[in-house]
Amino acid sequence: MVAILVILALFGLIYGIGGAIANKVSKMNHDDFVKAQEAGGNRDKNPPDIMNLPFTMPVTIVSGLAFVCFLAFWMFIVQIDAQSVGVITTPSGVKVEPVHTGWRLLMPWWEVHKMDKTVWVYTCAKGSGEGQKVDDDEIWAPTSEGIKMGFDISASWRIDPEQAPWIYQNVTPQDGDENSRYMWLEEQVIRTKLKSCLALVVSEYTPIEVYSSKRQEIQDKVLLRMKEELSQWRVILDQVDIREVYYDPEYEAEIKNKKVQEQKALTLIEVTKQKNELLTQARIEKEIVIQGAEGEAKALQIKGDAINKNPKIIELERINKWDGKYPNTLIYGSGNNGPQMLLQLPGLN
Numbered sequence: 001m002v003a004i005l006v007i008l009a010l011f012g013l014i015y016g017i018g019g020a021i022a023n024k025v026s027k028m029n030h031d032d033f034v035k036a037q038e039a040g041g042n043r044d045k046n047p048p049d050i051m052n053l054p055f056t057m058p059v060t061i062v063s064g065l066a067f068v069c070f071l072a073f074w075m076f077i078v079q080i081d082a083q084s085v086g087v088i089t090t091p092s093g094v095k096v097e098p099v100h101t102g103w104r105l106l107m108p109w110w111e112v113h114k115m116d117k118t119v120w121v122y123t124c125a126k127g128s129g130e131g132q133k134v135d136d137d138e139i140w141a142p143t144s145e146g147i148k149m150g151f152d153i154s155a156s157w158r159i160d161p162e163q164a165p166w167i168y169q170n171v172t173p174q175d176g177d178e179n180s181r182y183m184w185l186e187e188q189v190i191r192t193k194l195k196s197c198l199a200l201v202v203s204e205y206t207p208i209e210v211y212s213s214k215r216q217e218i219q220d221k222v223l224l225r226m227k228e229e230l231s232q233w234r235v236i237l238d239q240v241d242i243r244e245v246y247y248d249p250e251y252e253a254e255i256k257n258k259k260v261q262e263q264k265a266l267t268l269i270e271v272t273k274q275k276n277e278l279l280t281q282a283r284i285e286k287e288i289v290i291q292g293a294e295g296e297a298k299a300l301q302i303k304g305d306a307i308n309k310n311p312k313i314i315e316l317e318r319i320n321k322w323d324g325k326y327p328n329t330l331i332y333g334s335g336n337n338g339p340q341m342l343l344q345l346p347g348l349n
Helices: 002-038 056-076 161-170 179-202 207-211 215-233 249-309 312-321
Strands: 077-080 084-090 102-105 111-116 120-124 139-142 148-159 235-247 329-333 340-344
Touching: 002 056, 077 084, 077 111, 084 161, 111 161, 111 179, 120 179, 139 179, 148 161, 148 179, 148 207, 148 215, 179 215, 179 235, 207 215, 207 235, 215 235
Parallel strands: none
Antiparallel strands: 077 102, 084 111, 120 148, 139 148, 148 235, 329 340
């Protein structure tokens, strides 16, 4: 915007000065012509018109003042946007105080360097395209049992705006690219501290705790450690997120094998339990059969004893069981294995 105003003021200045010169030259030409006519020459010609461009003097004065003011504004005033913080370098060095958002009056021999104060996110992750690196970049840390576990983890950070001059002095950009200063901080500071802090915290927990119940607690402890470590680099850490946790491939295979063996053991226990139940049921059924046989034998013994004591019971049983029909045959002869004869009787019913 200021550049446009400077250009407009410059055009106004050119118009005012150029117009004034053109008007004066035109008037001088007219006066010379009139003098020549009075001297006796050019009597058959008309005098030239006098050019009269309007407002040349006011435009010259206003444009000149505006041009000087805007040029001074352009040279002495700098605008710091909301996403940046300014660092001032002078012939004597870097000023300790940063320049914050807004319009700021500076000396023309000062130079302002804008630094990004927004949040950056650095991610270490397994798989291509997830983190800052192309290849697998998850962080591995040992647990209290010595088992290494992998972590996908992200750190949200930003520079301390009040400490921007210190960072500008102590972190040199690579290849002249201002963003490379932040990339260096990510690779050499953020990543290094993530690995060390995560290893220290995870070493206090078992693999099962790391994988499930203590993940939030581990994340909070890593955040506190990281904040303390990064403070010396004038970096503010806003958040640490553990996105995923991985077992070591060999350990994971052992867990799967253990789970399979446990499942087999549970299955065997269940089968054994079922067989024991069947065996118990068979024993019960056997006892029922034995008890029934013993009861029947006892009943027969009692019945036999009763018949021996009173033979007429047999006749009574026959009468009770007679169906009302006379027999068609008759056994004739003596008993006790003596001669007997079977006679066919006519129907008596």
